[in-house]
Amino acid sequence: MATLFNEISQDFSSCGEEGNSSDTTSDDSTALHSPTLLCRTPRVQRHRSRSTSSFSPFQSKSPIPFASWSKLRLCDTPSTPKSLLSKASQPFSSIKIGRHQRCLRFTSDSAKLIHAPSVNVNPFTPETVRRKSELQWRSDEDDSHDYRLKHSLTSSEEDDEAFLPPKRRAVQAFMLSRYESEFLELECIGVGEFGAVYKCVNRLDGCLYAIKRSRRPLAGSSNEQLALKEVYAHADDHMLIQNEYCDGGSLGDAIIKKKEQGEQLTEAELKDLLLQVAMGLKYIHSSGLAHLDLKPSNIFICQQPSADGGCEVESEGEDEDQSSAGVLYKIGDLGHVTSVSSPQVEEGDSRFLAKEILHEDYTHLPKADIFALGLTVLLAAGAPPLPPNGDQWHSLREGHLPPVPQALSPSFKGLLQSLLDPDPVKRPSAKELCKHTVLREKRTETLAAQLRWELNVEKFRTAMLEKELQEARQAALSPKQNFSLGLKPPMKVGSVPRIGRRLVGRKTTRSVSFGCPGYAV
Numbered sequence: 001m002a003t004l005f006n007e008i009s010q011d012f013s014s015c016g017e018e019g020n021s022s023d024t025t026s027d028d029s030t031a032l033h034s035p036t037l038l039c040r041t042p043r044v045q046r047h048r049s050r051s052t053s054s055f056s057p058f059q060s061k062s063p064i065p066f067a068s069w070s071k072l073r074l075c076d077t078p079s080t081p082k083s084l085l086s087k088a089s090q091p092f093s094s095i096k097i098g099r100h101q102r103c104l105r106f107t108s109d110s111a112k113l114i115h116a117p118s119v120n121v122n123p124f125t126p127e128t129v130r131r132k133s134e135l136q137w138r139s140d141e142d143d144s145h146d147y148r149l150k151h152s153l154t155s156s157e158e159d160d161e162a163f164l165p166p167k168r169r170a171v172q173a174f175m176l177s178r179y180e181s182e183f184l185e186l187e188c189i190g191v192g193e194f195g196a197v198y199k200c201v202n203r204l205d206g207c208l209y210a211i212k213r214s215r216r217p218l219a220g221s222s223n224e225q226l227a228l229k230e231v232y233a234h235a236d237d238h239m240l241i242q243n244e245y246c247d248g249g250s251l252g253d254a255i256i257k258k259k260e261q262g263e264q265l266t267e268a269e270l271k272d273l274l275l276q277v278a279m280g281l282k283y284i285h286s287s288g289l290a291h292l293d294l295k296p297s298n299i300f301i302c303q304q305p306s307a308d309g310g311c312e313v314e315s316e317g318e319d320e321d322q323s324s325a326g327v328l329y330k331i332g333d334l335g336h337v338t339s340v341s342s343p344q345v346e347e348g349d350s351r352f353l354a355k356e357i358l359h360e361d362y363t364h365l366p367k368a369d370i371f372a373l374g375l376t377v378l379l380a381a382g383a384p385p386l387p388p389n390g391d392q393w394h395s396l397r398e399g400h401l402p403p404v405p406q407a408l409s410p411s412f413k414g415l416l417q418s419l420l421d422p423d424p425v426k427r428p429s430a431k432e433l434c435k436h437t438v439l440r441e442k443r444t445e446t447l448a449a450q451l452r453w454e455l456n457v458e459k460f461r462t463a464m465l466e467k468e469l470q471e472a473r474q475a476a477l478s479p480k481q482n483f484s485l486g487l488k489p490p491m492k493v494g495s496v497p498r499i500g501r502r503l504v505g506r507k508t509t510r511s512v513s514f515g516c517p518g519y520a521v
């Protein structure tokens with residue numbers, strides 16, 4: 001499964017900073033000294049719209065049990081060393097890198113890192129691995145040029161040094177906040193209701209993260225409980241929300257960008273989006289949870305690495321071919337996640353809210369995610385902005401699809417219509433969506449193309465065999481000629497078939513060509 005909420009949180013409460021952080025200033029750059037300052041979220045509005053700011057207290061008395069939330073640790077980001085290390089049961093020597101290779105990261109996309117010596121470089125990120133193999137390839141071509149690589153391959157000490165990230169002295173943490181000491185902030189990548197999101201490099205593991213920083217302290221407030229809920233959903237006892245950095249930003253950003261260019265996602269792209277997010281929801285729902293805040297700004301995009309990029313996508317059974325598209329969609333923002341069996345519902349964005357949730361009917365919570373998914377796909381198809389309330393809001397909940405500036409196929413339109421069915425029971429489940437023929441068409445086509453190609457190969461082989469057979473027959477019919485050449489006569493086995501008569505595939509048309517996948521035979 002590839003579409004997962006790969007968000008990772010980090011324990012900022014166990015560092016003993018509570019004692020140290022007498023500084024509880026609300027200044028953004030220092031606010032994160034205190035874990036309590038992070039325990040906030042603005043997302044406590046009921047039927048909220050972005051322009052209003054009324055808050056309702058969160059009723060939760062106790063945090064969600066860890067056992068439930070720990071299920072949310074679905075997989076590691078492909079960028080973390082953890083996932084790659086687990087794969088690296090292979091000997092270290094196979095992933096050694098030379099010193100000069102290690103420096104690549106500093107000289108490419110992140111020029112700032114040149115001046116940031118206190119950041120480690122993770123040798124296991126897909127990008128580093130790709131660069132490493134590129135460089136290895138180049139250096140293989142011209143070994144004599146590269147004394148340093150040669151040296152690193154002959155010295156075991158150097159090998160170790162090359163394999164491991166460069167050692168760094170411990171930052172004087174007591175002088176800095178955890179945020180400052182553990183992360184190098186590169187840029188602000190977005191602002192939400194909770195606060196700002198920053199692209200950061202973790203100084204220790206060298207991976208990129210999106211760090212959500214709260215805008216102002218809310219310690220002790222009801223909002224603290226809600227923020228903690230998001231934190232528990234991420235697992236462990238975390239405070240600062242540290243997410244996998246998704247290089248494509250959010251789907252919301254992508255939709256806005258497309259709109260500015262007068263474009264929308266094509267039907268094929270919409271189907272891919274729907275299928276991928278349905279797969280993520282399938283996992284969430286099968287864990288007994290509902291997301292309840294699904295929307296474009298909470299779906300993140302990762303550009304797919306090239307086939308040889310070394311970044312594998314987890315796959316499982318029927319989901320295995322879903323990563324064939326150019327991008328990976330990942331569900332994020334778990335602040336509203338709740339258990340389906342004992343729900344503590346905090347409504348998400350009112351624009352995506354299913355009517356039954358408004359009526360506090362929580363008997364089909366996963367179907368509320370399906371409803372939000374339907375609206376999300378329609379927005380990506382070019383639908384106008386969704387209303388936060390009013391007549392139009394109700395009209396959408398009565399099953400009236402918003403207009404989209406492209407002609408969608410009736411089957412796909414019918415599927416979207418079913419996602420928005422006023423009756424949650426009639427909406428397809430995430431599991432059903434994952435198997436839906438409308439969404440699996442592409443897979444079927446790919447499979448058909450593959451089969452056609454294999455058939456062509458087999459026909460070609462058959463033709464070659466027939467040709468050889470004919471030659472053998474020819475040789476059998478002219479033994480004298482063979483004798484004159486000093487060859488043995490062929491053994492006579494039964495009656496010799498007539499020339500030109502095929503032994504196999506008599507009923508099929510003869511063909512001696514084979515082409516590429518996707519071309520008809």
Ligand SMILES: Nc1ncnc2c1ncn2[C@@H]1O[C@H](COP(=O)(O)OP(=O)(O)OP(=O)(O)O)[C@@H](O)[C@H]1O
Pocket residue numbers: 043189190191192193194195196197210212243244245246247248249250252253297298300332333
């Ligand atoms: N993990 C991430 N990877 C890349 N970009 C991210 C990531 N998380 C957030 N962003 C960027 O930051 C923006 C703000 O995210 P944030 O979750 O704070 O607000 P939001 O989703 O717009 O609203 P809400 O507060 O309701 O979640 C996103 O729209 C996206 O552009």
Ligand SMILES: [Mg+2]
Pocket residue numbers: 192297298333
């Ligand atoms: Mg968000």
